[in-house]
Amino acid sequence: MNHPFTYILFKLKLVQPSKDIILDWMDSGAVDKLEYALKHGNYNTRQFAAEALEHVGRPSSIPTLLHAMNDNIQNVSIAALNALEALGCNDDLVISITRKRFNWVKEIRDKEEQRNVKKDKKHNIYRWKRASKESFDRVKEQLKKPMR
Template sequence: MLHNFTYVLFKLKLIQPSQKAIRFWMDCEDTDKLEFALKHGNYKTRKLAAEALEQIAKPCSIPALLNCINDKVQNVSVACLNALERISPNDELIKTIVRKRFNWVNEIREKRAKYEANKHVKHTIYRWRRTSKESYDRVKEQLKKPIR
């Protein structure tokens, strides 16, 4: 009863469901509530909902997971990919999507690692010399010399 009340408050956007509530929905195999949490929750709720849908492994949740693989939070996207991989391991289309998406995630991780490795390296920045400054300095030096 309490978890149903939590779901009503979540639908009204007053609270986010706790990990216990999501685990209860997973134990009851209530995919509708988990899909709603996957679509409308904050990033922690979305990740927990994706992991719960992975544990349930019902094929009816594949469209909701496919919609969330492009999530802006990388952990949610990876959780959805893992769930898709577990739910339908023999489907060639899902395999292709998961493989390409994991490659994209790996590229992002490699770029971030490269950036972190080179973050402390100082680069020498060359400035072009301006001729007006050079001519100003030359005139200034000539004015310092005594006149003959």
């Protein structure tokens, strides 16, 4: 399929652009198409578009990347964060936001690692002493003894 027609069909919501088409848009420097894909594509398209915007490296796409940073899909959010970091914005607000988000991503990964460690760990079951069990054992021992 021809790439100019793909963008028209994508705007009409008939198809989703493939990774090759997004790479072609990246090579041609079509930032407007990549930003549209980042806003309106499915999760794979949004992730590829964020990665492509990272390589194109235009500061005009910073607001779109900031919006994509709050995406529900974690891979899209991480790709947008990486793109913002690669653009190297000197704005203090953007720097503080990306640091907070990277800390958030780190916390999520740490929680997943802890869950995986807990899955592999075998649990030891400790038996607590119960008064009734002790008294039962004592009575049992007394019954074994001969009566006088």
